[in-house]
Amino acid sequence: MAAALYMDAVIAPNRSMGGLGFKVVLGALAGMAAVVSVFFFLIGAWPAPLFLGLDVVLVYLALKASFRALNRRERLRVSAETVEVIEETEGRSRTVWTSPTAFTNVDLEALGEHEMRVRLRLSGRRHSVGKALSPPEREALGQALREAIRQARAERFAELA
DSSP states (O other): OOOOEEEEEEEOOOOSOOHHHHHHHHHHHHHHHHHHHHHHHHTTOTHHHHHHHHHHHHHHHHHHHHHHHTTEEEEEEEESSEEEEEEEETTEEEEEEEEEGGGOEEEEEEEETTEEEEEEEETTEEEEEOTTSOHHHHHHHHHHHHHHHHHHHHHHHHHHO
């Protein structure tokens, strides 16, 4: 029988641009670069079109890297026995944090007026979670994580009584 989960949250970055938006932005950039390139070529500044083409290629590569980063997921699992953080990327998953629930603490750290960090802590080890979330979402995640750990500990101690 599988252990009861008190939290099984998947954190994924927001998508601000879909596939159509990618094509529109890249097409508009390429079109403007082509028009400006023709102008520079006609006035005799023939190296300028090469640099404008290079700009389009670099923007394409940057957007592709950004889309690849959007496929990353962070899974937080809390059971009566363990707290786990699993990173999932392109069909692969790897556990980056495992600790006993009874000894794991959650720290909410304000790093300024508009910044918040959520960390799991066990002895000298620490691991930040929820980096893809906004500061208010991180604070809510930290509170939910604390509550899940509290409930998991309550179950574990109820079994011992």
